[in-house]
Amino acid sequence: MSKLLEVREGSCxxxxxxxxxxxxxxxxxxxxxxxxxxxPSSEILENLAQVAKVRNLYVxxxxxxxxxxxxxxxxxxxxxxxxxxxxxxxxxxASDFMLHLAGSGTRGGMxxxxxxxxxxxxxxxxGESRHFARMIEVPLLEPGDFQEAKDMTRWAFxxxxxxxxxxxxxxxxxxxxxxGNISMGKLQDQLRRAEFRxxxxxxxxxxxxVLSAPVAYKHGLQQGKxxxxxxxxxxxxxxxxxxxxxxxxxxxxxxxxxxxxxxxxHLLNLGGRVGLLKLGTTWxxxxxxxxxxxxxxxxxxxxxEVLPFxxxxxxxxxxxxxxxxxxxxxxxxxxxxIPMTGELSPDLVVSALSRILEIPYAAIDPAYEKKAQAAAFxxxxxxxxxxxxxxxxxxxxxxxRNALTLDDRQGFVCGDIGCYTLDIFPxxxxxxxxxHAMGSGTGVASGxxxxxxxxxxxxxxxxxxxxxxxxxxxxxxxxAIHHRANITVVILDNSGTAMxxxxxxxxxCINAMGQEAPKVDIAKICxxxxxxxxVCDPFDLPETQKTLNRLMEDEVGVKVLILNQKxxxxxxxxxxxxxxxxxxxxLCIGEDCGCNRxxxxxxxCPALLWDKEKEKARVDDVLCAGCxxxxxxxxxxxIVKEVA
Amino acid sequence: xxxxxxxxxxxxxxxxxxxxxxxGNVMASRVLSNMLVNRxxxxxxxxxxxxxxxxxxxxxxxRVSSKGTWSPQIPKGKADVIIALEPIEAIRVLAxxxxxxxxxLANTRPVYPVGVxxxxxxxxxxxxxxxxLQELSAQLWLIDATDQAIGLGNPxxxxxxxxxxxxxxxxxxxxxxxxxxxxxxxxxxxxxxINLKAFTxxxxxxxx
Numbered sequence: 001m002s003k004l005l006e007v008r009e010g011s012c013x014x015x016x017x018x019x020x021x022x023x024x025x026x027x028x029x030x031x032x033x034x035x036x037x038x039x040p041s042s043e044i045l046e047n048l049a050q051v052a053k054v055r056n057l058y059v060x061x062x063x064x065x066x067x068x069x070x071x072x073x074x075x076x077x078x079x080x081x082x083x084x085x086x087x088x089x090x091x092x093x094a095s096d097f098m099l100h101l102a103g104s105g106t107r108g109g110m111x112x113x114x115x116x117x118x119x120x121x122x123x124x125x126x127g128e129s130r131h132f133a134r135m136i137e138v139p140l141l142e143p144g145d146f147q148e149a150k151d152m153t154r155w156a157f158x159x160x161x162x163x164x165x166x167x168x169x170x171x172x173x174x175x176x177x178x179x180g181n182i183s184m185g186k187l188q189d190q191l192r193r194a195e196f197r198x199x200x201x202x203x204x205x206x207x208x209x210v211l212s213a214p215v216a217y218k219h220g221l222q223q224g225k226x227x228x229x230x231x232x233x234x235x236x237x238x239x240x241x242x243x244x245x246x247x248x249x250x251x252x253x254x255x256x257x258x259x260x261x262x263x264x265x266h267l268l269n270l271g272g273r274v275g276l277l278k279l280g281t282t283w284x285x286x287x288x289x290x291x292x293x294x295x296x297x298x299x300x301x302x303x304x305e306v307l308p309f310x311x312x313x314x315x316x317x318x319x320x321x322x323x324x325x326x327x328x329x330x331x332x333x334x335x336x337x338i339p340m341t342g343e344l345s346p347d348l349v350v351s352a353l354s355r356i357l358e359i360p361y362a363a364i365d366p367a368y369e370k371k372a373q374a375a376a377f378x379x380x381x382x383x384x385x386x387x388x389x390x391x392x393x394x395x396x397x398x399x400x401r402n403a404l405t406l407d408d409r410q411g412f413v414c415g416d417i418g419c420y421t422l423d424i425f426p427x428x429x430x431x432x433x434x435x436h437a438m439g440s441g442t443g444v445a446s447g448x449x450x451x452x453x454x455x456x457x458x459x460x461x462x463x464x465x466x467x468x469x470x471x472x473x474x475x476x477x478x479x480a481i482h483h484r485a486n487i488t489v490v491i492l493d494n495s496g497t498a499m500x501x502x503x504x505x506x507x508x509c510i511n512a513m514g515q516e517a518p519k520v521d522i523a524k525i526c527x528x529x530x531x532x533x534x535v536c537d538p539f540d541l542p543e544t545q546k547t548l549n550r551l552m553e554d555e556v557g558v559k560v561l562i563l564n565q566k567x568x569x570x571x572x573x574x575x576x577x578x579x580x581x582x583x584x585x586x587l588c589i590g591e592d593c594g595c596n597r598x599x600x601x602x603x604x605c606p607a608l609l610w611d612k613e614k615e616k617a618r619v620d621d622v623l624c625a626g627c628x629x630x631x632x633x634x635x636x637x638x639i640v641k642e643v644a
Numbered sequence: 645x646x647x648x649x650x651x652x653x654x655x656x657x658x659x660x661x662x663x664x665x666x667x668g669n670v671m672a673s674r675v676l677s678n679m680l681v682n683r684x685x686x687x688x689x690x691x692x693x694x695x696x697x698x699x700x701x702x703x704x705x706x707r708v709s710s711k712g713t714w715s716p717q718i719p720k721g722k723a724d725v726i727i728a729l730e731p732i733e734a735i736r737v738l739a740x741x742x743x744x745x746x747x748x749l750a751n752t753r754p755v756y757p758v759g760v761x762x763x764x765x766x767x768x769x770x771x772x773x774x775x776x777l778q779e780l781s782a783q784l785w786l787i788d789a790t791d792q793a794i795g796l797g798n799p800x801x802x803x804x805x806x807x808x809x810x811x812x813x814x815x816x817x818x819x820x821x822x823x824x825x826x827x828x829x830x831x832x833x834x835x836x837x838i839n840l841k842a843f844t845x846x847x848x849x850x851x852x
Contacts, residue, residue, distance in 0.1 A: 014674075014681045014689075121692060145713050146688075178716035179674075179689040181681060256716065259688075263715040346719040364721035368744055368780070375776040376739035380732045381765035383664065386699035386758040427699060427758040601762045606699055609756055610763065622790060622799045623755065 002051050006184050015182045017149045017175040018043035021113055024153025025083045026051070028109065029188035032058045032075035034068040036471065037500035038087030039122035040176040041115035045085050046501065049512040056190060061503050061512045064438070064471040065090035066097050069112065073101055073166075076110035077210050078194035081157050088116040088127035089437065093472070095132055098166065102136045102222050103212025105164045105205055108192070109157030112138075115171045118305035119343030122173070124421065124435060126341060128306040133168045133283040134313075137222050139229040140283035141169045141238070144258035146180035152238060152280060154185065159232070163225045164205060170282075172305060174256040174343070230284040238280025239289055247275030247296055249356060252314055253303040254279045257344055261303050264349035268359055282310060290317045294325045301352060302332035305344050331356055386427025389607040390568030390625025392494050393420045395538040397429035398603065398633070399563075400461065400490065402541075403548035404431065411459030411552065413490075414448065416441035416473070418465035419499045419567075420492050427604050432463070439464070439472025442489055446476055449485025449558075459552045460487045467497040467505040469522055481530045481558045488551045488559045489531070491522060492538075494567040502570060523562050531560040538563040541632045568625050577626030579641035583617045587638035590615040595635050603633055650817045656688075656707040657816065658718045661806075662737045663729030664755045665700050668803035672729070673704035676807050678829075679822040680708055690716025699758060701733055708816060725815060726781075727806050729789075730755050731773045738780045748781040749809050749850075751802055753790035785809065787849045793842065801842040808846020820844065 035045040049059045062068035065086040075082035114129040133140035143149040156167040200207025258278045302311040311332040331337040354361045387394040404411045415432030423432045445462035464473045497503040511517040536544040551559040600610040607623035628641040663669040677687045690705040707714040723741035728734030728750040759765035793801035811818045
């Protein structure tokens with residue numbers, strides 16, 4: 001049984017931040033949850049999907065973040081409580097709808113959870129979602145520990161209903177993917193019936209149509225809601241102070257940085273000298289509360305990740321109240337005390353405090369550190385990301401690279417977002433030459449495909465995953481087809497949203513709740529749009545390469561090649577070896593072969609090794625997934641497979 | 645509760661479990677932490693597993709406390725124990741979180757980084773790894789956990805063997821019964837049985 005269904009109030013469980021957020025939503029009695037998967041946010045909806053049946057929820061993996069927010073908003077308009085979840089850059093995708101939703105207002109409680117990834121631990125951007133709260137004018141909450149992640153989520157729904165607006169709750173990787181003891185609250189049953197009222201007066205928030213017009217009027221209402229939030233936040237129990245009455249220095253922080261700051265104060269033994277103001281309601285900031293604590297001292301350190309959001313907003317309040325609170329010295333990101341990029345840690349807060357207060361601190365004994373650094377440098381070779389053993393993408397990129405080489409016109413590939421992004425890393429084939437947002441590979445290729453009149457004579461290719469295809473590549477593909485862009489789009493269909501943990505998408509016959517669902521056929525969509533479509537199995541190396549070369553030679557319009565092969569970690573394939581693979585040592589002639597170790601130097605499968613002593617290739621049985629693809633690359637046919 | 649009498653060697657007591665994507669690092673940290681939660685401790689886990697299945701290094705930071713929640717990132721130089729599912733990952737972690745008093749339990753079986761496979765980087769010999777780990781720790785246990793797991797029929801049991809070895813170390817009050825209690829929540833029959841065997845093998849590995 002899922003821990004999220006625990007009915008004993010006050011019982012203690014170890015929950016991940018994302019599980020705590022999901023539990024908070026259940027305690028708020030939500031009816032609907034919608035999301036698009038993205039690290040570090042995905043486990044929230046996954047956990048809700050697991051209990052959907054028992055808790056009578058509707059849960060879906062939407063095609064993208066904007067649709068997720070629209071689906072959740074409909075539930076709110078019908079008076080239900082709803083949650084939508086996304087990673088930081090997902091908010092960019094949803095932001096157009098979000099702007100209009102702020103204008104129209106909500107009915108049933110509606111919460112947007114965004115999980116930012118400071119340091120881009122699993123992202124290709126270091127986006128900051130908090131500015132959307134200020135820009136779009138919706139209240140923003142940031143939990144400072146795991147218990148708060150749960151409690152704040154529950155409260156956010158009440159707040160949303162009180163203010164009649166979307167509430168944004170921002171987590172970060174070290175909150176979402178960290179775990180702690182959580183005391184459970186009451187699991188609330190949903191007793192609401194969905195009813196959408198639209199026949200009332202146009203300005204009636206309960207009975208009228210849900211619109212962002214008349215704009216000036218609705219915008220004014222929205223700003224009134226922010227004013228109301230500002231007043232409510234003055235009394236919020238999620239804003240706390242710990243430390244002496246007259247601190248020498250005041251740290252103002254939020255989110256996981258609260259835990260780093262507290263630890264740094266502990267490490268430097270500064271409990272009697274440094275105060276910690278932890279803010280849970282970070283937009284709009286409560287000015288009287290800030291004034292009260294800014295008065296305590298002249299030296300302020302603001303500790304936060306990604307952009308200086310708190311810092312700038314606190315400084316505005318400090319400027320406006322300068323006559324009363326006096327002139328302050330601020331330390332933070334703007335003066336370089338806190339790094340402007342990358343994630344923070346207790347050590348970075350220690351180093352900020354030790355610089356400002358001139359306290360020496362050495363984390364590690366210098367003699368030990370020197371030895372340890374040397375050992376790591378010489379004996380712990382860097383571990384570059386690589387495609388997993390059995391990954392279809394390794395075979396796909398092998399085919400793409402060989403096709404480009406054979407084509408010999410210096411063709412290149414526009415990249416996209418998914419596991420196949422790893423082509424840019426040491427484990428990849430290094431064919432991707434642009435890499436941006438979801439769906440951008442096809443969009444950018446569509447643009448390159450128009451440049452031959454200006455002299456661009458290189459063949460243009462794009463890659464795109466199956467989930468990415470539905471998310472954002474479809475409009476780009478329509479654009480390319482309508483404008484006759486000369487491009488080849490390779491759809492790497494591995495039957496799931498693999499990078500984030502194998503969530504379902506419209507191309508599969510199952511939905512988030514495990515129910516049977518109509519499969520939307522990518523090949524048929526592309527053909528209906530007007531592309532020339534071919535389908536191959538990337539594990540069939542000769543056929544795939546031949547098809548790719550044929551498509552690249554056809555210089556009229558958009559060609560689509562769909563490469564179908566399930567992810568090696570998919571439930572059907574995981575731990576199932578199709579083939580037993582080994583190297584026949586009599587056939588492998590090692591360095592004498594002339595292939596220059598094609599198998600290990602170029603193919604780069606973690607399970608296919610080079611035995612230095614024997615000077616021959618070797619298969620690691622523990623790691624090998626048994627896909628058998630490597631048997632097709634050896635010029636000596638020394639890699640042998642047998643049906644397992 | 646027994647924990648009332650048990651005094652942590654330090655509070656928080658800091659454990660790092662490290663390895664390579666796919667080795668069951670996160671599962672090991674959950675199992676160990678749930679055993680400790682059942683014993684009444686406050687646990688904070690921080691995990692780096694964004695690209696965990698894709699050949700990257702994975703690390704779980706576990707803070708065991710009787711006081712409260714700590715940072716999900718252990719401060720530099722403050723690990724008390726390092727449990728490495730892959731031997732060179734222990735060296736990597738020591739460079740950032742080690743100190744002369746740290747205990748290290750390391751599996752001996754290498755997972756080669758892609759740079760080693762291509763021939764661009766060098767992977768140290770077993771003897772070189774041993775010397776480095778000895779030099780950088782107060783005490784070192786090298787355990788052939790993957791070989792033992794293969795003996796049990798599945799290399800994925802490596803993580804459980806390593807957790808069993810850590811339990812035997814006796815730094816924290818965790819016994820076979822604590823492990824059974826946690827595993828019974830999710831497993832039954834043969835699967836439970838084989839996990840218990842792995843845990844016991846791990847405990848024995850530390851005795852010899």
